[in-house]
Amino acid sequence: MPTYTAPTKDMQFVLHDVLKVTEAKIPGYEDLEPDFTSAILEEAGKLTSEVLAPLNAVGDKEGCRLENGVVYTPTGFKAAFDQVREGGWTGLDMPEQYGGQGMPYVMGTAVGEMFSAANQAFTMYQGLTHGAASAILAHGTDAQKDTYLPKMTSCEWTGTMNLTEPHCGTDLGLMRTKAAPQDDGSYKITGQKIFISSGEHDMADNIIHLVLAKIEGGPEGIKGVSLFIVPKFIVNEDGSLGARNGVSVGSIEEKMGIHGNSTCVMNYDDATGYLLGTEHKGMRAMFTMMNEARLGVGMQGLAQADVAYQNALAYAHDRLQGRAVTGSEHPDKPADPLIVHPDIRRSLMDQKSFAEGARAFILWGATMIDAAHRSEDKDADGLVSLLTPVIKGFLTDVGYDMTVKAQQVYGGHGYIEEWGMSQFTRDARIAMIYEGANGVQALDLVGRKLAQDGGKHVMAFFDLVKSFCKDNADLNEEYARDFIEPLKAASKDLQAAGMYFMQNGMKNPNNALAGSNDFMHMFGHVCLGLMWAMMGKASTEALANGTSDATFHETKLATGRYYMARQLPATALHLTRIQSGADTVMALDAANF
C-alpha cells in the first residue's frame, strides 16, 4: 500500500529561500514567517499522511454508490471530511468575514498540493466548493455572499460547477440548458449537465450548484450564457434549509480513476436558480476564477507525480534485483536494490527534478495570483494569465507521464491494483482533461495569451529570464555553466518559436496552432528551467554562506543540473517541430485519414 509524506521541507525552501515571501511586499505575506508557515505545513502534512492517504485506495476500490437518488461516498470519507472541516482547512484562504482564515492563496496552494497528493478524489469535494465560493465571492450580491459563503467556507455546504452538457464541452455556445425568468426575480432552470464532480453525495447538508444556462430570448451562442446559483435545498431567509429544489442526480459515471469522487449527471427540472453576476455574462463570471482553478489542476499533476515518485523511490530502495554494473554495492545481500541501476536512476531523477521544479513553478504562480488580488498588481495578473495554460497543460501532461514512470519502476507489481501505483496514473489522467483539455490550454496560450495586451506579458517573461541570467551570471563559474547557459539557450528557442508564430501565423493561423502543443511544452520547460536556476542560486548561496544543511543544498544542485542537462534541451525538438509549420499537419483531406 502506498504512503505519502508531505514535502514540507521542500516547500519551506521554495517559500523562504527561493521566493522569499516575507520580502515580497504583498499584503498578508508579512505574516508568512518560516515558523508560521512551517507550523501550518507540518500540521497539514500530518493530516494528509495519516488521515487522507490511507483512504485513497479505499476510495478507488469502493467508489461512490447511487441508491434512490442518494450518493454514498466511500467508507471513511465522511469522518475524514469532518476532521478536515474541524481543522479549519477548508477555509484557509477564504476571507475571515465568512469564517475563513484569510491566508494568502500561496498557503492554500501549498496545503492543497498535500491534500491532492494524499487523496485527489477526496480533495475534490472541497476543491469544487472553493471554486464555487470564489465565484460567489467575486460576483455575488452581499445577500448572496452572506447566505452561502459562511457555510461553503466551512464546507458544511459543498459546491459544484456545471458547465458541460452531453453535446458540448469546450464549445459552451452550443449549450441547451434554459433559464426562465420568474416574477420574483428568480429563474427556473431546466436541462441536463454531465461530468459534475461532487454533484451529489452524503457529506454535506446542502450542495450549492453553479449552473451555466441560457436565459430565454437572450443572444445566440456563448454571448447568451448566464450563471446561476441553484441550491439542492432552497435556503430560507433565516438561513435554515427549506424545500428540496428541482435538481437530481441522474446517474454516476464509471470512470478510469478518481472513483472516490462522485461524477454525476445532473438533471435540472424547473429548478429554482438565482442569477449570479450579470445577465448573459455567465462565461465571464465563471472564468474570473479560471487562473486559480487551472493552477489548482496543474497542481494535481504535480501532486500525483510526487506521491507516485515517493513510492517508486521507496520500492527502488527495497526491491533487490540484479547487480550494479560497476560492481555489487551490497554483496552481503542476494542482489542489489533497484536504485543502483542507471536506467532506474534516470527515471527517478526525471521524476524528482520534475516534482521539485513544478512545485516551485506552482508556488511562484500562486504568489502572482496573490499579488494580482492583494496588491492589484496588473503586471503580475498579466504574467500569471499568460502562464496559467502552461501550468495547467504542461504540468498535467508531464505529471501524468511521471506517474507512468513511477509505476514502471515497480515492474509487474505496478500493474496490480493492490500495489496502488495504477491508481496514481488513473487519477492523474483526468487532470489532462478537465478544466479545459490540454489542447484547449495550448490554444489559449498561442491563440490568445501570447498576443494579449500587445504581447506585453510574454515580453515581460523574456525580460525576467534575461535579467535573471544577467544578474546571476557571475555567481560562480560552475553555476553559470550548469544553470545559466542552458536556461539562456532554452529561452532563445522559445523566443524563436514566438518569432516563427509572428512571422507565419498571420498569413495562416494554422502555422501557429499546429505548433501550439509544442509551444506549451517548451514554455513549460523554460519555466522549470527558470525555477531550477532560481533554486540553484538559492542553494549555491546557502552553501557559500556555510549552511548547516549542506547535503540538502548539494542534492538540490545535483537535481537541478540533471534537469538542465537532460530535460531542458527538449526545447530544441519542440522548436524544430514548430518551425516545420502546418503543412505536414494539415496536408490530408479529412476524408483521407
Add this chain to the structure above:
Amino acid sequence: MPTYTAPTKDMQFVLHDVLKVTEAKIPGYEDLEPDFTSAILEEAGKLTSEVLAPLNAVGDKEGCRLENGVVYTPTGFKAAFDQVREGGWTGLDMPEQYGGQGMPYVMGTAVGEMFSAANQAFTMYQGLTHGAASAILAHGTDAQKDTYLPKMTSCEWTGTMNLTEPHCGTDLGLMRTKAAPQDDGSYKITGQKIFISSGEHDMADNIIHLVLAKIEGGPEGIKGVSLFIVPKFIVNEDGSLGARNGVSVGSIEEKMGIHGNSTCVMNYDDATGYLLGTEHKGMRAMFTMMNEARLGVGMQGLAQADVAYQNALAYAHDRLQGRAVTGSEHPDKPADPLIVHPDIRRSLMDQKSFAEGARAFILWGATMIDAAHRSEDKDADGLVSLLTPVIKGFLTDVGYDMTVKAQQVYGGHGYIEEWGMSQFTRDARIAMIYEGANGVQALDLVGRKLAQDGGKHVMAFFDLVKSFCKDNADLNEEYARDFIEPLKAASKDLQAAGMYFMQNGMKNPNNALAGSNDFMHMFGHVCLGLMWAMMGKASTEALANGTSDATFHETKLATGRYYMARQLPATALHLTRIQSGADTVMALDAANF
C-alpha cells in the same frame, strides 16, 4: 462503444509493395501471393471485427472470476474461442505435422495484430499457448512433441509460461521453485509463481504449464535453472487425460487492464514435471523463442495504438465543437467537427504515422525471423536479435503514449469507461512491463546486443540504411528532401550515440547505461524513419507508374512526410541526453534522493 476495422489494405501494401514478400526467396514465401494473403487477412479481419472486438469491453467489465479453484472467463469468451479454434487460426504458423497450417511467421504476425487490436486479453490465451508450444517444438523430445503439440496447435489445450516469483522478476537467479528428481525420470516441482497469464481458465481441456525451477543440488543462481513441462492433467500414454496434477491457482490478480485474461498466482505442490531440454539450461530454452515473444509484445503496442486511433478518428469526425480558425468548414452545422482543429490533427497524425510505421517495422521484423528460421540466415537472425529490444521497448512505450493521445481526443468522454477509450490505455500499459520491462529491453540493447558478434549487426543496420539512402537519393527531388535527408540525419545521430558509448562506456559502463532508454528510443525512430522511407519509395513509384489508387499513395506520402518532419527529429534530443553522460544521472547518493 469502440469498433475495430482490420487494416488489411495497409498490410497488403506493406507485404507486397514494400517488403515484396514473394520475391524474398524465403521458403514458404513463394505462396504469399497477394490474392492468397488477402483472403487470409480479410477472413481474419472479419472474425476480429465481428466476434472478438465486441467482446473486448465485456471482458474488461466482467473480468475473470475464481470459484473453488476454477477460473471462469467472461461471458462469450468460450464460444468465441471455439470459433477461433474451428477456423484453424490458432495453428496458422505451426507445422503441418502437428495440425498447423505451416504458414510463415509473418502471416501469423499480421493476423496477430488484428487479434490483439480487437481483444488483447482474449488473444493472450492463444498467444501464451503459441509461446509454450514453440518452446516444446524447439526443445522437446519427439515424444513430448507428439504428446503436446497437436492439442496445443489446435488450442484444445492451452499453455502458460511460469517465470516470475514474488521476490524475483527480471533477476531469475533468485528463483526458489524447486525440482526434485524422481526415479522415473520425472521431477516433483514445488514453489509459487506469480503473474501467470492464462494460468487457469475454463476454455480448454488441459493446460500445459512451462515452469522454470531449480533442480536440487544444481549450480547457484541463473545457471541452475531448468525448464519443465507441468500439465494440469497428467497425459496418459494413449493421450487421454489422467490424474489432476499438483498445480493449483492461488488467486487471480486485480489488474489495471487486460481484465479478460486470468493472471494467476500458481502454486506447485509436488507437481509432476518433465524436463524440457537440458538440465540447468532452462533460461536458454525459455529464451530461444524470445525474439518472437518480444516482437509479439511490440505488436501489442502497435495494435492498441491502432484501434485507439481508429476510434479517435471516428470521434474527431463526429463530434462538433468549435469552428476552424481559418473559417467554418461546415457553416450548415452548429459547429465544425473536431478534425478541423490543427492540434487535433497533430494528435491524429502522430497516431496514424506511428501505427503505419510500426506495422511495417513489425512485419519487416517478422520476415527476418522467417529468414532466420526457414533459410537459416544468420545475418537476419543477428539483425532481428539486435532490433528485438527496439521493437518491444520502443513500440510499447510509444504505443501506450498513442493510446493516451487517442483518449485525449475524446475529452471528458475519454475518461468514462463506457466509451471504451480508457480500456485501450489500461490494456496497452502492460505491454511496457511484461516479457521484460522496457528498462530491461534498453539494457539488453545497449549492454548486450550492440556489441554482439563484435558489433557486426549494428554495423549491418547502418550499412542497410546507408545503402538505402544512396540507392534512392535520385528517386526524385522531393522524395530525397522529405525522406532521404531526414533519415540520413537521424541515422547520423544514432551513429554518434553508438560512438559515444564506445568511447565512454569502457571507462565507465554507466555512461552507456544512463543513455540506454534514449538509445532505444532513437533507434526506434530511425527504424520507423527507414520504414517510412521504404513506404515513401513504394508510393512514389506507384504514383510514377500511374497507380489506379493515387489517393492511397498520396496519403501514404503525406503521412510519411509528417513522421519525418515532426517525429524523426527526436533523435537529436536523445543524442543530447546521451552525450550528457552518466554524471548527472548518478550524482546523488542513494540516501539523498
